[in-house]
Amino acid sequence: METRRDVFHAIADPTRREIINLIAARSLNLNAIAGNFDVSRPAISQHIKVLVECGLVVISQQGRERFCEARLERLSEIAEWVEPYKKFWNARMDKLGFLLDELESKPRRKPKKR
Template sequence: MRRDVFNAIADPTRRSILMSLTKESQNVNALADRFDITRQAVSLHIKYLQQCGVITVKKEGRERYCKLEAQKLSEVADWLEPFRKMWTGKFNQLEDLLDELQSKPRKEP
């Protein structure tokens, strides 16, 4: 089965693991401690993320350290870009409308 970045972010636990790796690499045990699931389940999520190419796992002694490969996540940003532009345009239209309504003099009752 082909796995990609969208498969990686489809699960809330995997998204949380990715967020945990944004500041620094972490070992598998440290990541597992953050979740209310078994270490084995976290290891399976890590394996899945590695297969998707969004993290790398490096063995150092007896520990395995996970590192975020953020450039791979740019695929999501690229896919979202047309939607961001659409919403930016809609918010700009709303801002223009609000400015127009606020600039009109109010009629006294």
């Protein structure tokens, strides 16, 4: 049975997230990517394989080198999924802010001396 991988699976792993961060600005070859981690090159290759399967990375051959390039458009799926939760929490934080402002504007009672 084949495992279906999606963008959420890809970003679930911190190493894969860091790989995406590394190649977001410019493409890098596999050795340059692997040099940023304290794991084996085959382990990095497996992470890159997952990123390719999920559509977040494409590999191009340039001479003898293989370069990885990020395809960040697929991350919009995550942004769309997160949006309703973001609106929910923003509304909650706004409500908390209003409550704190209200509490701050009320005169404070001085404690009674004994």
